[in-house]
Amino acid sequence: MGLQSDSVLQSILLFPIHLIIWLYSIVSFLPWYYLTGAGQRKALSKRIKARSKSGCAEGPYRSVDQFDSLAREDFPGKDTLDKLFKHAVQRFGEADCLGTREILSEENETQPSGKVFKKVILGEYKWLSYNELDSIVNEFGSGLAALGQQPKSTIAIFCETRAEWMITAQACFRRNFPLVTFYATLGEDAIAFGLNETDVSHLVTSVELLETKLKTVLPQIPNLKHVIYVDDKKMNTEGTVQDSNAFLCSTVARAIVEPQPSDLAVVMYTSGSTGRPKGVVIVHSNLIAGMTGQCERIPGLGPNDTYIAYLPLAHVLEMTAEISCVTYGCRIGYSSPQTLSDQSTRIKKGSKGDCSVLRPTLMAAVPVRTLFFIYPVCVLLHYFILFEIMDRINKNVMSKVQEMGFVQKMLFTLGYNYKLEQIRRGYDAPLCNALLFRKVKKLLGGRVRMMLSGGAPLSPATQRFMNVCFCCPVGQGYGLTETCGAGTITEVEDISTGRVGAPLICCEIRLRDWAEGGYTSKDKPNPRGEILIGGPNVTMGYYRSEGNNQDFFVDENGQRWFCTGDVGEVYPDGCLQIVDRKKDLVKLQAGEYVSLGKVESALKNCPLIDNICAYANSDQNYVISFVVPNQKKLTELAKQRGIEGTWEEICTNPEMESEVLKAIKEVATNIKLQRFEIPVKVHLSPEPWTPETGLVTDAFKLKRKELKNHYLHHIERMYGRK
Incomplete structure (x- = not known):
């Protein structure tokens, strides 16, 4: 009776609301439709956005907006990053450029749990104009040169996202100092490896990172001579570096060696899901091409826009x-x-x-x-x-x-x-x-x-x-670091979901058959295969890894290509959808192929799961999984089942493992995963996976090797000690 009463009450309440909505739609639709150009936007959403240059299903696919030749520059003649910045200063001189909020006060706040959090009150944004930024870039570049930094010699930056990062980058671009970048959350061993591999003699960082991460690393970097920290405060660096300077400037005139389009601009270290980090070699012309493609997909980009910067600047995006x-x-x-x-x-x-x-x-x-x-x-x-x-x-x-x-x-x-x-x-x-x-x-x-x-x-x-x-x-x-972050972007008018858009005007995309995974250009309804990206935005390979550049190649026309390892599907309008990942494929004992990434993507829809790693041994006939459960949901479920204890005790309770498996199977069945793709056993991890744990990258992608080693005991348990 209670449910029937609620249903009747809901129908009574909904009727006038539905009536109002119906009347509103009739009265407002036509004026809104014509005044906002909705019909034109809908037509743009349905248009053909890219087509195959060869007429074949495998491509290459190229944007219809730049079909005859790939775009290389948005501003003709501005073919290096320093020229782009000079051009911007000339155009926007006194306009605001970089803004930072001042810390007005800082205090410790004790939580009910006893934990202490540092809280801040921040003021308004204080802005540097383009002209002011230009002066600071000149002074800082001169200061680096005065410290002995030489053109075409690498200089490293290991710093949080802040205005000083961009100042450093522009100073280096201006004086042809190739910039080596690292994630602020990268591990000490990876940082030491990258600094030694690139033979840097100068490093720009912050006091916090110098005190927390670099002090133990610096003795392992024999070629490092100068550490420049960007904070306006002193610190004790005795015994850690040969020389330390606050964010410096110099009025001493030093000759500027301007870069060429083919000169090295950035060595960007990617955290990588396996092995040591790899430094991607990016020249000026690569970045110019990539940004030309990206900006074309953002209509109206200009002085009226304000961008909030909070993602890691060491990430190409x-x-x-x-x-x-x-x-x-x-x-x-x-x-x-x-x-x-x-x-x-x-x-x-x-x-x-x-x-x-x-x-x-x-x-x-x-x-x-x-x-x-x-x-x-x-x-x-x-x-x-x-x-x-x-x-x-x-x-x-x-x-x-x-x-x-x-x-x-x-x-x-x-x-x-x-x-x-x-x-x-x-x-x-x-x-x-x-x-x-x-x-x-x-x-x-x-x-x-x-x-x-x-x-x-x-x-x-x-x-x-x-x-x-x-x-x-x-x-x-x-896009990838190896393609300067450029590949595809959806158009603003595109109302579809689940797709990543058509190729940018700076590049083209080709599909390569991957028969082992079951993806070919002859697939119906749409061609599928490994995604290859070609164009002037494709970088020059990996730093000092000539034998590890097999994913790069140059075709008969002299165009560079990168083999992404991702599997895509191209729709009739030329848009791409990512459907799989080659490196995630495992062959089970009975011969079935399981895409671990596909399984994980599907099962993240389970409300009990915050993160999941699927795992399979090729000598076994079923999939297992490690799961970081949703603490709130699982705790509520445990109470319903009469299970009490700490969060760790709840996660290790066999009944909770069974409940999560039941939820996994329900989601997997609804999404129509194959029987052999559904995990048969699960381990619940009470600790989340973060870059600090070493189990995920700085972009929070799974590190499968590290996860396997971390959960080796549980793998043996779930596979019966085999």
Whole structure:
């Protein structure tokens, strides 16, 4: 009776709301349709975006907007990074360029658990104009030269994302000092390896990283002569380096050796999922080509835009994004995941996070880690933002929706579904934006007009969620460090999900059959195969690894190509979808091939799972898995089953393992995984996987070798000690 009463009440409440929505749609649709050009945008979404140059299914596929020849420069004659910056200074002189917030106060805050968190109150953004930045770049470059840094000799930067990183980069580009970059979270051994491999004599870093990571490493770097730290404070460096200088400048005139397009610009060390890190060799012309392709997919990029910078600058996505913003006159405001929003962990309650103050129009994100999830969602009431894994935004919010009161839940669901349907048709819902999602949008400052996701595929559900709640297009991009981050980007008008767009105007894409994995150009309904990217954005290989450059080749026309190892499917409109990864393929004892990445991607939809690593031995006939469970969900389930104890005790309880396996099988069945692809046994890890644990890369991709070694005992247990 209770369920019937709720159903009747819901029908009574919904009728007038549906009537209002129906009337609103009729009255507002036609004016909105014609005034906003919705029909034209929908037509652009359906257009052919790329086609095969050869007419064959394997390609190469090239953008229809640059079909005859690949674009190399957006600004003719500006063929090196220093020329781009000089051109920007001439165009935008007194305009704001780089902005940083001042720390007004800092205090320790004790949590109920006894943990102490450092909280800050930050002031307004203080800006450097293009002219001021140009002067600082000149002075810093002169200072480096005065310390003995030579043109075409490498110099390293190991630093957080901040204005001084970009100042260092522009100074190095201007004087032809090739820049060697490292993630700030890279391990000490990897840093020592990279610094020694590149023979750097000068290193730019911060006091925090110098004190926490570099002190133990520096004695292992015999060629290092000078460490320059970017903070305006003194520190004791006795016994750690030969010479240490604050962020320096020099008025001594030194001859500038300008770079050529073929000169080395950056050696970018990638964390890598196996073995030692590899330094990708990137010349000036590579970056110019890659950024030309990327910027073409961001309509209206220019001085009216403000970009919020918080991702690692040692990642090619962030570095090219910031250089592009400087080139086009955009403001760049620096932030961090700990200060991004009003509710971020380092922001004192009641004070404003960076998004609220900066109000950016553009931002980049990575679904594997770093952005945020929202909770709780109460219509027209409370919205809070925390940074977490982007692919968990949708799961977490929808979980909170289920906890709402009846009326709130009904209103939110109704508005969400209405706008979702409009977006799927290629339209929008302005009234829903104003009434339901305005507060969510304000979490990012209220002005974001485009978000670009890269680093890993973004699930269709999450992409739609971002479209609905943040009221802006969410583009997906596909590229690698080896291609300067350039490959494909979805167009703003493209309303599809799950795809990464058509080839950029700087490159083309080819599919290579991978018969062992079952992917060929003859597949129906669309051709599939390993993705090869070719063009002037393809880098020169790996530093001092001539024997390890087999993934690069030059074709008969002199064009460079990179074999990505990713498997893609090309749709009739020329857009690409990532469907698999070659290195993740395992052959079971009975001969079946299992794509571990495919299994993991599917099972991340399970509400009990925060992260998962599938594993299979080729001498076994079934798949097993390691799972980082969702603590809240699993704890609630344990209480329902009468299981008590610490979080570690809950994770090691056999009944909880069975419950997670049951949930895995349910999700796998709904997604239609093959029987042999579904994990048969599971180990629950109470500790999350972070770069600090060494089990994932800095981009939070799984390190399968390290995970295997870490869980070797559990692998033996799950495979019966075989």
